[in-house]
Amino acid sequence: MAKRKQRRPPPFASSSSSSSSSSAAARTSPTTLPTAVAARRRRVPSTSSSLLLTTTAFLLLSFLPRVDGAAREDAVRGRRTIEIRREVVGAASCDRPTHEQEDDARTSVGTSGARDVLRASAESRGGGRDHVEEEGTRPFQRGRGKMAGKWGIVARRRIIHRGGNVDDDNGRHQLHGAVPPKDEPIISPSLLACDWSDMKGEIKKCLDAGCPWLHVDVFDGVFLDSPNALTFGPQMVGSIRKRFADPVLDVHLCVDRPQRYARPMADAGATRIIFQWEAMGDGNDGGDELDDALSSAIAFAKDITSLGMACGVSINPETDVATIFPLLDTGMLDLVDVLAVEPGFGGQQFNHVAIQKIESLRQYRDQSLSPRGIDLKILVDGGVNNSTSSVVTDAGADILVAGTALFRHPRGFEAAVKELR
Ligand SMILES: O=C(CO)[C@@H](O)[C@H](O)COP(=O)(O)O
Structure with missing residues (x-):
């Protein structure tokens, strides 16, 4: 040496x-x-x-x-x-x-x-x-x-x-110190669409525009099976956290063997892991496969929460939302990410199948989860822009993940945030 x-x-x-x-x-x-x-x-x-x-x-x-x-x-x-x-x-x-x-x-x-x-x-x-x-x-x-x-x-x-577990005036939980704007959806910029050569500047833009939740898509090029679906790892999350102590860092794992990432992401300073339901096994086929997927998901959620992170689950457009209800019943998850596009790339068309899922989730939350004290946020991810945002918030979405509509807006980021709100 x-x-x-x-x-x-x-x-x-x-x-x-x-x-x-x-x-x-x-x-x-x-x-x-x-x-x-x-x-x-x-x-x-x-x-x-x-x-x-x-x-x-x-x-x-x-x-x-x-x-x-x-x-x-x-x-x-x-x-x-x-x-x-x-x-x-x-x-x-x-x-x-x-x-x-x-x-x-x-x-x-x-x-x-x-x-x-x-x-x-x-x-x-x-x-x-x-x-x-x-x-x-x-x-x-x-x-x-x-x-x-x-x-x-x-x-x-x-x-x-x-400190966490503090209720705001709406009786909603403030997760990890982030304050959700009252009566407005939380806008969570997807860093997938930002200028990667200026990550610090792009995140500053988000915070300056009042967006303290950041969505970090972690793709390994394997699970989504494309060499172009390859993004960030724990090192990137750690670098962001070193620079910015405050924002919520939602890490959306679309990777093979996602369980390997829990500890490195916790050490890097991730706030929440959102894992992909479809990575837990072939749950949509029902029977034993559904049981196996559910057991894997519960074990993973336990790992994530015991590492001090919050836990969410994401479902693909073709997945029946009812398959994840037993997982939500455990009370370990605080968020569902409803994908309105096939994961992997930004700039895709919004798939309206997401609307019915958001409505079903809202109904299930109001009728079955909230009475048992289980708090759940509904996030919609992909194809969110100024024409789809009001449709998804009317359906009941609490958080809007948007990439292209924010970072590539002709009049700049702040104007884009105003449009989405
Ligand atoms: O995970 C994904 C897509 O795979 C999303 O997080 C996108 O990054 C959202 O980007 P836009 O559709 O808003 O460009």
């Missing part, structure tokens, strides 16, 4: 630390953070003078014991709780920091050790969402004592808990 050159990074300005601090700022807007955290962010040092270096190292050293496992900040925004806990999870001493040592320190920031703590915390709070982020590694030089002049590296992570 090629040996990398040693270097002496200026304090708080190594490539990893500087990108980490700027990305942290981009990830979470100050308006959504407790004021103390936002204020601390603004105090990041910007000069590398040796005086400042020594002072900063001194401050960091005296700060460390208090930060380690102890710094917590809680805030209540409306009826949504946000807790941010910072932990120092790795530290190393060295003559001069190297890339390798920083990598070692960074490795210990991983999510693995934090998972059990997070789950327990989520359960004790009645749901919600925990999210672990690497805050970065920072080289620093010790300024006093026996170790004066020696370099060290410290790695930190942030654990963000967002």
Whole structure:
């Protein structure tokens, strides 16, 4: 392996630390953070003078014991709780920091050790969402004592808990902190249709236009059997989550062996997995096959929810909606994705067979699920534009997934959102 050159990074300005601090700022807007955290962010040092270096190292050293496992900040925004806990999870001493040592320190920031703590915390709070982020590694030089002049590296992570299970005024659940607009469908942009070379800019567009739910189509080129139906994986979801802490990330899995993706997607920061009913087996044929598909779907839903994600199911246009009613009866799913196109590509014609399915689902929810306390959202996906949106909302859809109609609108994204609403 090629040996990398040693270097002496200026304090708080190594490539990893500087990108980490700027990305942290981009990830979470100050308006959504407790004021103390936002204020601390603004105090990041910007000069590398040796005086400042020594002072900063001194401050960091005296700060460390208090930060380690102890710094917590809680805030209540409306009826949504946000807790941010910072932990120092790795530290190393060295003559001069190297890339390798920083990598070692960074490795210990991983999510693995934090998972059990997070789950327990989520359960004790009645749901919600925990999210672990690497805050970065920072080289620093010790300024006093026996170790004066020696370099060290410290790695930190942030654990963000967002409270869930909070009812809004309509008595509807606010899932994972996202606030559904009252009396209006939620518009969830499908990133399939955006400019992939500018993912950050495109997502910013969505958030600026008041669309905090994002639909991420995960196609592996195998399940949908086309080399062109190949999209994003956990790395993409993780990169989005690192930049944007707030949006709901709905991951629609149209892949072979979808069960393999649950943990990587949870670690990447997905909010919800929407799996494809047809990937569970040949349930439409009834009999044993239906039982097998149902057992696989229930086991998968259990996995997904025990990883702290919400769970939804998607059905193809040819699938009879009644086949999934026993799955909805379990109460583990909070969303059904009614596909109005064959999955795989954007820009297809809306298939009106979806309307009758939305109506059946609404009826089943009102008559059978809601009386048992089971909350369910109905999402329609594919071919949604300004002429089909009112038809699907009249039929009872709560969430509209739209790609082409939003990202390719001649008058821009914001105008497109207004049209759909
Ligand atoms: O999964 C799919 C299509 O396979 C959808 O999520 C589409 O991405 C919706 O795109 P438009 O039909 O709105 O272009």
